[in-house]
Each structure stands twice: as C-alpha cells, then as structure tokens.
Amino acid sequence: MSIQKDLSIGVDLGGTKILTVLINQNGDIIGRAEMETKPMEGETAVFRRILHSINKVLIETSIQKxxxxxxxxxxxxxxDSNEKTVLEAGNLGWKNVPIGKLLEDHLSIPVALSNDANAAAVGEWLWGSGKGHNHLIYITVSTGVGSGIISNGKLVNGVDDSAGEFGHISIDYNGQRCSCGNRGCLENLISGTAIANAAKYRLSQGEESHYLRGINQTKITAKVVGEAALAGDSFSREILKEAGFFLGVGVTNLIHLFNPDVIVFGGSVMNVSEFILPQVMQTVRERGIKSLTKTIKMEKSNLGGNAGVMGAAGLLLLQDPRVKISV
Ligand SMILES: [Zn+2]
Structure with missing residues (x-):
C-alpha cells in the first residue's frame, strides 16, 4: 500500500530568519523550526541551513519524508517560479540561485518557489482571512509594500513572475523619485520607512507630539509611531491616518482593475491597522466605483507572520490536480 502524501513543508526564506513549518491540508501547523539565515556566510551555508531546518521539523514530529x-x-x-530560481534578492545578496532545483535534487521530492507576497496571498486564500474567495488581493505593508493577486482562482504571476508590484504604482505622479525609477510610488508614502520619515519630518517642522517629543529622532521607527498611536498620541494617529489615505487611493485603483471580493492586509505596519484601515475604507468609499466597492470586504490578515510560510506550503496543493481548491 502506498503512503498517503498528505503533508507539505513551507519555508519562508528571509534575510534575517528561515522559518519552516510542516502543515496538513487543513492548514494545521504540525511542526515548526526557526533559525537565523546569516546570508553573509554565502548561499551554500544558507542552503545547508534550509536542509537542516527541514530535517529538524521531520525528526521532531517523527514524520517520514x-x-x-x-x-x-x-x-x-x-x-523565476518555473525555473525555481531566485533571480535577485537584495536581502540575501543572491543572484541566480536555483534554490528550488538544488532542494529537489538533494531531497528527491517536488519543490515550488514563489515570492513572499504571492505565497502570503495563497496562504490567506487557502486558510486565512480570504478563505473561500477566488478573487482576492493580499497587500503587505512593512519595510516594503507588495501584493499578491488571486483572480478567478488563479495566482496572477505575469510573464516575468513580477505581477503585483503594488508598492511601485505611482500615487503622486510628480512626487519623490523612487529606487525603481518611477515617481511618488506608494512604497515611498506608506512603508514603515515612509511612516518613520513622515513623523521625523513633521516633528522637525515644529509639530507637537507628547509621546515622541522625548525620543531621539534616530530611534523613531514605524513601530514607535504605532506604539505612540496606541498610547493615544494624536500626532502619530494622524500620520497613520494619512498613510491610510494613500493606501486607500492605491487600493481603489486595484479594485477598479481586478474587481476582487476581498482584500487582505498584512505586514508589520498592519499591527496597528485600527488606525489605518478605517481611512482606507473611507477613501475607497469616496473614490471607488460604487458597483465595484459596495460589497468589497477588507480584512486584516488572520495568519499574520505565518501567511507566507503557510502559503509556501500551499503552493504544492495548487499544483496537485487531485486537490480541489475552488469553492
Ligand atoms: Zn517605485
């Protein structure tokens, strides 16, 4: 009798840590391992650590490969998801690393590779806030801004696997030049870095914040602004509200393009979504075409930091024709 292949492993390969989970088809996490990436030690060392984390999860759960x-x-x-290759990853210092093929050759099991925002979209679609919705957009706001788009029950990849660069749509067409070459990109307006910069700039212009007044400017991050907002600081709440407005302008464009039924918001900046999402919703209501916006759902990610790693494991389910995903 053949063994049922009912489990998948997901690996979230970040610049700081490698998070590995073993999950079943219901999205239950059965095993988990976390280790530092240490990309400065080179790609072979990182590859070995990925292998080690996979083995660790299997051994600790006594699950057979x-x-x-x-x-x-x-x-x-x-x-490049077809070639299972990381073409370029600044946080890892990688160029053209065929990580998927290396793992496949080494472990002799199928491997899928995706970018982190797309994987998180798959995670939220299969098991998270977007479960059961075949027209879903996942938006992540942290150091950077990105998105993953599920349309008609399929992940939208684009010809170069680069669709969903939501952080680089121009919101302020005459705005600041972005590293991508465009101007006034959303990422420059709402990322964690942008939120911190906005707070620092407004303080330097003499605006008052009871909470941030005593903090060294170099210590002001989006996290600190979020903490201040939670503590009742109206200055910080205003900064987050403004980010919510810009995000709402971008989200309205996405809704008009893709006509989704749910938008899921994740990423570290969304830890204080209560100060951002109401403004996103208001902007969408004010600016959006009513027939497209009247029933749209906007949800905070309920998988949080697990969305990417769970979605990575979920990629295998999407590729398996025996598994029925659509509802
Ligand atoms: Zn840009």
Whole structure:
C-alpha cells in the first residue's frame, strides 16, 4: 500500500530568519523550526541551513519524508517560479540561485518557489482571512509594500513572475523619485520607512507630539509611531491616518482593475491597522466605483507572520490536480 502524501513543508526564506513549518491540508501547523539565515556566510551555508531546518521539523514530529507532497519556498526578491530560481534578492545578496532545483535534487521530492507576497496571498486564500474567495488581493505593508493577486482562482504571476508590484504604482505622479525609477510610488508614502520619515519630518517642522517629543529622532521607527498611536498620541494617529489615505487611493485603483471580493492586509505596519484601515475604507468609499466597492470586504490578515510560510506550503496543493481548491 502506498503512503498517503498528505503533508507539505513551507519555508519562508528571509534575510534575517528561515522559518519552516510542516502543515496538513487543513492548514494545521504540525511542526515548526526557526533559525537565523546569516546570508553573509554565502548561499551554500544558507542552503545547508534550509536542509537542516527541514530535517529538524521531520525528526521532531517523527514524520517520514514519504508523507510529504513536497516543499514550498517563499523568498523575497525577483523569482523565476518555473525555473525555481531566485533571480535577485537584495536581502540575501543572491543572484541566480536555483534554490528550488538544488532542494529537489538533494531531497528527491517536488519543490515550488514563489515570492513572499504571492505565497502570503495563497496562504490567506487557502486558510486565512480570504478563505473561500477566488478573487482576492493580499497587500503587505512593512519595510516594503507588495501584493499578491488571486483572480478567478488563479495566482496572477505575469510573464516575468513580477505581477503585483503594488508598492511601485505611482500615487503622486510628480512626487519623490523612487529606487525603481518611477515617481511618488506608494512604497515611498506608506512603508514603515515612509511612516518613520513622515513623523521625523513633521516633528522637525515644529509639530507637537507628547509621546515622541522625548525620543531621539534616530530611534523613531514605524513601530514607535504605532506604539505612540496606541498610547493615544494624536500626532502619530494622524500620520497613520494619512498613510491610510494613500493606501486607500492605491487600493481603489486595484479594485477598479481586478474587481476582487476581498482584500487582505498584512505586514508589520498592519499591527496597528485600527488606525489605518478605517481611512482606507473611507477613501475607497469616496473614490471607488460604487458597483465595484459596495460589497468589497477588507480584512486584516488572520495568519499574520505565518501567511507566507503557510502559503509556501500551499503552493504544492495548487499544483496537485487531485486537490480541489475552488469553492
Ligand atoms: Zn517605485
């Protein structure tokens, strides 16, 4: 009798840590391992650590490799999912690393590779806030801004696997030049870095914040602004509200393009979504075409930091024709 391949491994390959989970088809996390990436030690060392984390999860849960449907890897950067290669990832210092093929050759099981925002979209679609919705957009706001788009029950990849660069749509067409070459990109207006910069700039212009007044300017981050907002600081709440407005302008464009039924918001900046999402919703209501916006749902990610790693594991389910995803 053949062993049922009912489990998958997801690996979230970040610049700081490698998070690995073993999950079943219901999205229950059965095993988990976390270790530092240490990308400065080179790609071979990182590859060994990924292998080690996979083995660790299997050993700790006493699960045989034969039960694995496969391994999904989510990585930041530019990915070629067909070739299972990280073309460029600044946080890892990688160029043209065929990480998926290396794992496949080494472990002799199927491996899928995706960028982290797309993987998170798959995670939220299969098991999270977007469960059951085949027209879903996942938006992540943290150091950077990105998105993953599920349209008609399929992940939208684009010809170069680069669709969904939501952080680089121009919101302020005459705005500041962005590293991508465009001007006034959303990322420059709402990312964690942008939120911190906005707070610092407004303080330097003499605006008052009871909470931030005593803090050294170099210590002001989006996290600190969020903490201040939670403590009742109206200055910080205003900064987050403004980010919510810009995000709402971008989200309205996305709704008009893709006509989704749910938008899921994740990323560290969304830890204080209560100060951002109401403004996003108001902007969408004011600016959006009513027939497209009247029933749209906007939800905070309920998988949080697990969305990417779970979605990476979920990539294997999408590729398995025996598994019915659509509802
Ligand atoms: Zn840009």
């Amino acid at each position: 034969a039960r694995l449907r496969g391994i999904g890897v989510a990585s930041a950067g530019i990915i």
